[in-house]
Amino acid sequence: MNALQVKNLSVAYEEKVVLKNVNLAIPVGRLTGIIGPNGAGKSTLIKAILNQLPNKSGAVHILERPLNSKDHTVGYVPQRNAVDWDFPTNALDVVLMGRYGHIGMIKKPSTKDKQIAMDCLKNVGMETFADRSIGQLSGGQQQRVFLARALAQEAEVYFMDEPFVGVDAATERTIIAILKDLKAKGKSVFVVHHDLQTASDYFDWMILLNQTITASGPTELTFTEDNLQEAYGGKLFFMDQAKSNKTFN
Amino acid sequence: MNEFWVLLTGSLVGITCGLTGVFLILRKTAMIADAISHTVLFGIVVAFMITQSLSGYWMLIGAAIAGLLTTFLVQVLQSGGLQEDAAIGVVFTSLFALGVLFITLFAGNVHLDVEHVLMGEIAFVPWDTWDVFGFSMPKAVWMLLFVLLLNVLFLVFFYKEIKLSTFDPVFALSIGLPILAMHYSYMTLVSLTTVAAFDSVGAVLVVAMLIGPAATAYLMSKSVSGMIVWSMTFGVTAAITGYYLAKLWNTSIAGMMAAMIGVIFMLVFLFKPHDGWIWKTFKRMKLQKTNIQANS
Structure with missing residues (x-):
């Protein structure tokens, strides 16, 4: 296929x-x-x-x-500079946006959605930054949040x-490890x-x-x-x- | 009792505009509020020309259409290669001028004068009442309550959608969110809010109320929901303090409310802990001092 x-x-x-x-x-x-x-x-x-x-x-x-x-x-990671990182929201909230497609219009995210978002954040090594304002993250951390959001799409x-x-180099290694893991999962x-x-x-x-x-x-x-x-x-x-x-x- | 109605009207303007204004700031389209607040005049005049009545619903409908027309024309000019601010400038001045022309040409002898439209007269609100279900309240209060309800319903149903399409429209589109429909629905709400508010407080205060409290809330809050709460709080505070100061100094109520929005913004901008201007300047001076000491 x-x-x-x-x-x-x-x-x-x-x-x-x-x-x-x-x-x-x-x-x-x-x-x-x-x-x-x-x-x-x-x-x-x-x-x-x-x-x-x-x-x-x-x-x-x-x-x-x-x-x-x-x-x-389909899961999607747009270019990082396509959004305004001063937007008042935190890392977990951005990852949760990856669930919106599954949740559908009007309905609210469930506890399960929040759990998935948290797991994805953990996957990219950012769980301790869940409550952090996205504007306070470094470029590499912001990119990891974007990747976590795509993972939350479960595509x-x-x-x-x-x-x-x-x-940064650490983020590059994290990202490539996750990409290879996705490939290993088919x-x-x-x-x-x-x-x-x-x-x-x-x-x-x-x-x-x-x-x-x-x-x-x-x-x-x-x-x-x-x-x-x-x-x-x-x-x-x-x-x-x-x-x-x-x-x- | 009259004082109560004026205060209630002012507070409702503060709450409704504060709520709507948040996404204007976040979408970086604050100036479209300015445009809409002027072009609703065009909508109202055309509605009057067609129906020959000054009833509230026709005004609301006319204003909503004018607001949509403004948003649509700005969008068209923008996709034609013009910058957003230039597109807004061209569209709203043309439509506003048309509105003024139509008033003088076709509606010269009705109560629809330009000064009223720009400044409003909140002090007269209590005498223009509507009876709905045998319940008599000022027309302005009814209209504001209705528009506030629409705003609240929109956010209850589409909070996460409007938030995502504001933060990351490209991603929103990729998961199938109708971002253009969201944009036009929201702009319709801005138009309705504008017309409901400006009958009592005028176009100038509407813009101040839409942008000022939300901009102040942006300085205060780290989340969209927090921003909404702060914005409404600032709007109401400005309305109430503005009213009493206007009474004290015997001056224009709407003008004083708008002035209070500016005062609240400056207070937050200067004195906010950690990233207010004064706090930052103080920290910078302290840092310079320690640097000088370290170097000597």
Whole structure:
């Protein structure tokens, strides 16, 4: 079964084409990195898959079905800087928002929902910060709260937009451990990532993107110099370093 | 008895506006309240032109439509590439001007003058009564109670939805929350609140009441629910203290209430423990002093 299938997806903002004719088929249970240079359309791809853009064409299937938010199959971690962290609320409350889809409109969170939220917070090592105002958390802690909120969605397929940006080393390790744990539980995870040095260690599947798909497949087949040069259009400086890092591992 | 009605009206304005204003501050659209408070004039005038009556329901309906129209036009201009503040500025001045023009053209001899709309006259509230189910209360009180009830019901049913769509609309959309419908429902409530309040206190005090108490509450509270309680408290406090000071100094009641909102905001801004301005300045001076001592 495919976790994600995309057919002829194109997105344009006004006159400018951002994604052109994207086709993807990715099996269930993979930890997939979405890699590409700035402006390649990585975040746009996620937003288009999640049906957040009006001006798109093409078809998207998740677990072989068209996306329906009532199925609760999809968990989502938006970019951290997309929200105002001075909003008056605490960490547990934000994680609880991950339960809203399950709770449904009008109804209030139950004790069980609160318990799940607390467990997810514990999962990311943030249980002692449950009552802390989100504005007082560090960037890495805020990112963990966002990850915990996605875990609270109890989804099958997860989409994460740049979860490693601006976080400390400890948070990066926590996040990658959780991603690998999700994969071990048979979930499918898609992560927008731009650090080529760590990419091949983190992901077992890769989508190389630059407005159109350069390559998609298992990491050992797709993460090649030729493919990367094509995606990055010859602007690639890190390749040798990434390779030498690999020999150390 | 008249004093009681004026105090009750003022307090109801404080509670209703305080409640509605919280999400205006959190959604960073405080200025849309300013816009709506002016464009409801347009709605009221058009409602009058169509129905030839000054009855409360038509005014409420006209105002609600005008508020929605304002919100919609601002949204349209924004998605056309204009900044939000510019879009608000263009829309509300045009609609307000149209409202003023229509009054002078078609409604010159009715009780619908611009000064009344801007400043209101809360002192006259007790004499304009409505009988509902054989129960006689000032019209302003009835309207405010009705709108307060709508506001409370909206929050009882959609508290978590409005909170999430305010904090993180992108995530809200991904779990299927109708964020645009939430936006328009909320803006309808802002319009209704505005028109219910401004008949007694005028457009200027409505804006002050919508923004001031909620902004003060934002300084005070670490949760949305806490902010709502503080905001309503500040609104009522400003209304009551404003009334008595106006009586003491024999000045405009609405004006004094608006002034008290400013006073309360300044008090909190300056004296709030830990992050008030004075507290912070004091701490900074202390730190500088210890630094100088350490360096010498």
